[in-house]
Amino acid sequence: MQNARNTAAFGKWHNTPDYETSAVGSFDRWPTGLGFEYFYGFLGGDTNQWSPALVENTKRIAPPTNNPDYHLTPDLVDHAIAWIHSQQSIAPDKPFFTYLATGVTHAPHHAPKAWIDKYQGKFDQGWDKLREETFVRQKQLGVIPANAQLTPRPKELPAWDSLSPDDQKIYAHEMEVFAGFLAYTDHEVGRLINAIDQIGELDNTLVFYIVGDNGASAEGGLAGSVNELKVFNKVPESREQLLASLNDLGSPKTFNHYHAAWAWAGTTPFQWTKQIASHFGGTRNPLIIAWGDRIKDQGGLRSQFHHVIDITPTIFEAAGITAPTKVNGVKQQKIEGTSLVYTFNDPEAASERKTQYFEMFGNRAIYNNGWIAAARHPRLPWQGTINADFEKYPWELYNIEEDFSEANDLASENPEKLEKLQKLFLSEARKHKVLPLDDRLSERFDVQIRPSPAAGRTTFTYYSGAVSIPEGSAPSLKNKSFSITADVEIPESGAEGVLLTQGGRFAGWGFFLEDSKPTYVYNFANSERYIIQSSEKLASGKSTIKFNFDYDGGEVGAGGIGKLFINDQQVAEGRIEKTLPYRLALNETFDVGRDTGTPIVETYQVPFAFTGNLQKVTLNLK
Numbered sequence: 001m002q003n004a005r006n007t008a009a010f011g012k013w014h015n016t017p018d019y020e021t022s023a024v025g026s027f028d029r030w031p032t033g034l035g036f037e038y039f040y041g042f043l044g045g046d047t048n049q050w051s052p053a054l055v056e057n058t059k060r061i062a063p064p065t066n067n068p069d070y071h072l073t074p075d076l077v078d079h080a081i082a083w084i085h086s087q088q089s090i091a092p093d094k095p096f097f098t099y100l101a102t103g104v105t106h107a108p109h110h111a112p113k114a115w116i117d118k119y120q121g122k123f124d125q126g127w128d129k130l131r132e133e134t135f136v137r138q139k140q141l142g143v144i145p146a147n148a149q150l151t152p153r154p155k156e157l158p159a160w161d162s163l164s165p166d167d168q169k170i171y172a173h174e175m176e177v178f179a180g181f182l183a184y185t186d187h188e189v190g191r192l193i194n195a196i197d198q199i200g201e202l203d204n205t206l207v208f209y210i211v212g213d214n215g216a217s218a219e220g221g222l223a224g225s226v227n228e229l230k231v232f233n234k235v236p237e238s239r240e241q242l243l244a245s246l247n248d249l250g251s252p253k254t255f256n257h258y259h260a261a262w263a264w265a266g267t268t269p270f271q272w273t274k275q276i277a278s279h280f281g282g283t284r285n286p287l288i289i290a291w292g293d294r295i296k297d298q299g300g301l302r303s304q305f306h307h308v309i310d311i312t313p314t315i316f317e318a319a320g321i322t323a324p325t326k327v328n329g330v331k332q333q334k335i336e337g338t339s340l341v342y343t344f345n346d347p348e349a350a351s352e353r354k355t356q357y358f359e360m361f362g363n364r365a366i367y368n369n370g371w372i373a374a375a376r377h378p379r380l381p382w383q384g385t386i387n388a389d390f391e392k393y394p395w396e397l398y399n400i401e402e403d404f405s406e407a408n409d410l411a412s413e414n415p416e417k418l419e420k421l422q423k424l425f426l427s428e429a430r431k432h433k434v435l436p437l438d439d440r441l442s443e444r445f446d447v448q449i450r451p452s453p454a455a456g457r458t459t460f461t462y463y464s465g466a467v468s469i470p471e472g473s474a475p476s477l478k479n480k481s482f483s484i485t486a487d488v489e490i491p492e493s494g495a496e497g498v499l500l501t502q503g504g505r506f507a508g509w510g511f512f513l514e515d516s517k518p519t520y521v522y523n524f525a526n527s528e529r530y531i532i533q534s535s536e537k538l539a540s541g542k543s544t545i546k547f548n549f550d551y552d553g554g555e556v557g558a559g560g561i562g563k564l565f566i567n568d569q570q571v572a573e574g575r576i577e578k579t580l581p582y583r584l585a586l587n588e589t590f591d592v593g594r595d596t597g598t599p600i601v602e603t604y605q606v607p608f609a610f611t612g613n614l615q616k617v618t619l620n621l622k
Contacts, residue, residue, distance in 0.1 A: 018472030126160025203292030
């Protein structure tokens with residue numbers, strides 16, 4: 001079966017544990033270890049669309065640096081088209097399977113300015129009015145039932161009319177950027193579809209187009225953000241900072257997100273947003289399926305209840321594949337899911353999926369035969385961990401056969417039905433290893449508590465060329481004292497370049513030579529940069545240079561004193577007032593001898609490779 005068709009994956013792959021995404025693997029949970037013959041994309045939840053952390057198969061590679069207009073989405077589509085063209089040129093009768101996950105519309109919302117400008121002024125009416133307008137169009141198009149109700153705005157989100165003119169200006173532009181990002185992606189996906197059409201295979205290709213990321217994301221909080229790493233590290237952004245960066249949103253200068261209320265507007269007519277898996281705003285996304293004339297009712301609508309795990313069984317049935325019970329002698333876990341093929345030419349067929357559980361960060365729901373019971377966790381998507389008791393969460397009950405948007409809670413009217421569904425949730429949760437429920441956020445986000453090649457070690461030695469090490473596989477310098485020692489040999493003409501760095505433009509630190517002067521820069525979420533630099537240049541020949549950081553302690557994110565040494569003689573000292581407590585990077589990496597991402601400070605351009613002889617770098621955690 002493996003050789004019956006060619007397989008390739010492009011784009012986002014957030015299925016590999018963080019600590020397995022370095023050059024040492026293990027690689028069995030990378031795309032090429034899970035059935036794909038070729039992979040081009042990025043590992044993790046998101047990446048900088050202008051400067052992505054790219055991987056080809058199992059090798060990390062640099063994005064093109066000679067194209068000032070580079071953007072990840074067309075690059076992914078270019079690679080997908082080239083792969084399909086190659087496969088069809090060599091073996092035109094051999095089927096292909098192409099998986100494309102662009103990373104859109106996950107933050108950061110990066111798009112060319114021309115696409116953002118298309119939406120100028122389109123959202124000045126605000127999120128409350130946008131939901132009303134969207135609701136009307138949904139009914140006109142028939143994508144929601146005529147009797148569906150528009151659910152009200154949660155009290156935790158502000159009314160648009162309550163905002164100041166400056167706030168409205170900021171937030172309207174955040175949504176313009178998001179819309180440009182989405183439209184740009186639709187254009188690029190269309191380019192891929194056209195390429196398949198041009199080789200005469202579109203009518204013979206089964207296409208699934210899933211729109212959404214578990215509901216629109218409210219993780220930008222109640223202001224949005226110029227730099228998402230500020231959100232993850234609980235660093236506030238002022239209105240003045242947002243206004244100052246307004247024209248840069250979507251550009252390489254930002255790692256931006258939008259106001260949570262736009263996410264709520266984006267889940268019309270449902271309640272809530274991504275992360276809130278108890279309600280449809282956090283789980284229900286549009287799905288478009290096309291298969292030439294195999295689906296007679298082109299443009300038709302289907303309303304059967306299904307789940308994303310049903311895609312695989314659908315592909316198997318459509319392609320005539322029988323799932324193996326053993327692979328390489330290993331008994332396979334049963335494939336969960338229900339094929340959608342029965343709906344292709346029978347719009348009125350009864351739904352064959354009877355039951356489905358949902359759970360995320362303690363938000364719970366259970367669907368069964370047209371009914372759904374839901375328990376929302378009180379933590380909001382932009383908050384950190386809170387103290388909450390699962391037993392005290394109120395459960396809600398909806399009959400979605402009659403109440404599409406979950407507008408009418410029937411829990412008090414039908415307690416017997418609710419109790420039955422609560423018991424069913426526990427049964428499904430045990431079966432699928434959901435228990436114990438875990439509502440922690442910051443703790444689960446902390447790479448230091450996960451397995452890692454760096455775990456348990458206090459001394460690390462690195463050599464030039466050790467680059468693109470993800471945060472989950474690198475030593476953590478957060479909330480502690482440390483020292484970095486570099487053994488170098490400087491030519492007569494002097495030297496410059498990176499010795500060791502982690503992170504980039506939006507947060508991180510760098511230890512480098514600038515005009516032969518040892519320099520340490522700490523980038524606090526692109527808001528403040530602390531620079532400690534020697535006034536003394538390194539002489540030619542061999543030298544040992546060292547940076548020592550004495551952490552204040554007492555609380556996470558505290559500051560400390562940094563000192564620079566050349567051959568054991570102190571040459572500079574400075575104070576770093578505060579540090580990032582939780583996460584330095586989302587896609588930027590730990591690099592030796594050059595910088596593979598964005599620059600820590602704008603005085604150099606990547607890769608800023610070291611021009612001397614870097615013999616080794618030793619890092620000690622205290």
